[in-house]
Amino acid sequence: MTVTTLPVWSVVPLAAVVVCWAYAAATVDAALDPAPGRARLARPLVETSRLLRQPRRVTPAPDLLLWRIGIAGPFVAALLMAIVVPFGGHVVSGMAVGIVWFNAMDVVLWAFWWLAGWGPNSVYALVGGYRFLAQALAYELPLMFALTAPAVAASSLDMRDVVMAQGELWFAVEMPVAFVVFLISVVGFSSWGPLGHPAGVDVADGVLAEPSGLDRLLLLVGRYALLAVGSAMAAALFLGGAAGPWLPGWVWSIVKTLAVLVMLVGVRRRVPIVRADRLMALAWVVVLPLTLLQVLVVAVVELR
Amino acid sequence: MSLLLFAVVGLVAVASGIAVFVVDSMARATFALALSFVAVGVEILLLDLAYLGVITILMMVMEMAIMAVFMVMYMMNPAGLMPMSMMHNKRGALIISSAAFVVLAAGSLLVPWPSRSGSAPPDLTRAVGDAIMGSKMLVMIAVSAVLFATMVSAIVLATARGRYDS
Numbered sequence: 391m392t393v394t395t396l397p398v399w400s401v402v403p404l405a406a407v408v409v410c411w412a413y414a415a416a417t418v419d420a421a422l423d424p425a426p427g428r429a430r431l432a433r434p435l436v437e438t439s440r441l442l443r444q445p446r447r448v449t450p451a452p453d454l455l456l457w458r459i460g461i462a463g464p465f466v467a468a469l470l471m472a473i474v475v476p477f478g479g480h481v482v483s484g485m486a487v488g489i490v491w492f493n494a495m496d497v498v499l500w501a502f503w504w505l506a507g508w509g510p511n512s513v514y515a516l517v518g519g520y521r522f523l524a525q526a527l528a529y530e531l532p533l534m535f536a537l538t539a540p541a542v543a544a545s546s547l548d549m550r551d552v553v554m555a556q557g558e559l560w561f562a563v564e565m566p567v568a569f570v571v572f573l574i575s576v577v578g579f580s581s582w583g584p585l586g587h588p589a590g591v592d593v594a595d596g597v598l599a600e601p602s603g604l605d606r607l608l609l610l611v612g613r614y615a616l617l618a619v620g621s622a623m624a625a626a627l628f629l630g631g632a633a634g635p636w637l638p639g640w641v642w643s644i645v646k647t648l649a650v651l652v653m654l655v656g657v658r659r660r661v662p663i664v665r666a667d668r669l670m671a672l673a674w675v676v677v678l679p680l681t682l683l684q685v686l687v688v689a690v691v692e693l694r
Numbered sequence: 695m696s697l698l699l700f701a702v703v704g705l706v707a708v709a710s711g712i713a714v715f716v717v718d719s720m721a722r723a724t725f726a727l728a729l730s731f732v733a734v735g736v737e738i739l740l741l742d743l744a745y746l747g748v749i750t751i752l753m754m755v756m757e758m759a760i761m762a763v764f765m766v767m768y769m770m771n772p773a774g775l776m777p778m779s780m781m782h783n784k785r786g787a788l789i790i791s792s793a794a795f796v797v798l799a800a801g802s803l804l805v806p807w808p809s810r811s812g813s814a815p816p817d818l819t820r821a822v823g824d825a826i827m828g829s830k831m832l833v834m835i836a837v838s839a840v841l842f843a844t845m846v847s848a849i850v851l852a853t854a855r856g857r858y859d860s
Contacts, residue, residue, distance in 0.1 A: 453721065453722070455722075456721055456722065456725065459725075486744055487748050490745060490748045490749060490752070491748050493752060494751050494755070497752045497756045498755050500755065500760075501725065501728060501755050501758065501759045504759055504762060505725070508762075520763070523759060526759075530756075547745070674849070674850070675850070
């Protein structure tokens with residue numbers, strides 16, 4: 391399974407594709423909502439039109455510059471991540487260090503989520519921003535080692551090589567721990583579901599408490615886009631990318647990404663929120679040693 | 695073209711570095727510094743050192759996000775609600791930093807740079823690593839594992855009881 395690099399102008403259609411995937415994620419979220427309600431599948435459209443018409447609510451003495459950066463941040467980070475994610479046998483940037491780039495962009499989210507919490511000068515939002523940093527400290531190191539495992543197995547940081555190295559066996563089978571840790575981390579940097587502590591209902595939705603109108607729309611699109619791009623990355627890193635029998639590559643990419651996305655979105659209302667300090671203990675005492683062992687196993691298999 | 699880009703990014707790095715001392719909010723100062731570091735990371739990317747450039751951006755943004763917490767926690771004027779100056783010993787600091795900048799800038803312009811012999815190696819990051827570390831590479835790799843284990847165990851010892859555990 392080879393991956394071809396697209397010309398530079400393809401970043402424009404890429405942005406449109408990411409927005410479509412964010413819309414798909416929102417639709418899946420609405421469809422999986424166990425609460426009764428009519429016309430669920432139209433809910434993202436209704437919500438978008440509502441937010442577009444809603445006037446912007448302002449808080450006293452906000453730091454508008456930093457707030458705007460924090461609001462646009464998650465969507466920008468999702469777009470920057472997307473340029474190194476192979477999809478359907480194509481990738482926009484054939485960067486030699488694609489995995490590190492993806493990692494750097496998810497670290498940039500530390501700053502963006504904190505700024506989204508700091509900007510409005512509101513106590514609940516601020517608590518949410520600080521919670522994100524506490525949570526990020528917990529999931530980031532396991533995520534780094536989970537990204538290291540496929541890179542070691544492929545002997546390359548280039549996403550094209552990682553996809554090609556899965557000719558015989560998907561990395562999800564070869565390194566299940568890394569796969570699961572990666573999925574949890576995607577949920578973590580999207581501040582979603584069990585790792586949605588920064589936007590928890592106990593602090594009036596935390597970082598999501600104050601944004602309204604267009605700001606809120608942008609932040610929510612960014613969050614769904616992060617989930618979608620993370621799913622596409624999981625499909626490329628661990629599920630063989632566009633490889634598969636009978637059907638063309640792009641269909642397989644869509645099927646795999648959608649399967650991961652449905653799982654990540656669906657976890658939201660089925661698993662309780664893990665408090666950041668409890669997550670920290672779990673992540674560093676249990677998960678971090680497991681991921682280190684996973685990298686060791688992969689490295690030994692690779693050496694052999 | 696790439697020279698122009700290099701100059702623009704360099705100016706961004708210097709300008710946001712100056713902004714650190716101009717703004718009166720700890721959050722803005724921290725993220726102005728982060729922007730300065732990201733610009734330096736982009737400069738490294740422009741030198742065809744992809745891995746080093748991206749890892750610089752990664753490390754610096756992470757550090758600055760954590761530093762924002764401590765800056766806001768320790769500074770007397772966390773949110774910029776009261777005027778405060780980031781500068782201490784203003785005149786001395788200004789003289790020392792200007793002199794350091796002039797010396798370094800003049801040095802980079804006046805030093806007779808050697809002309810390149812041969813061609814650039816295919817993997818520049820590897821060449822830089824070899825030049826800096828050379829035969830000490832294995833030692834450094836072993837030490838890094840020890841350092842990491844030390845950090846983890848120090849944190850585990852320090853936080854045996856979290857603030858929420860009784």
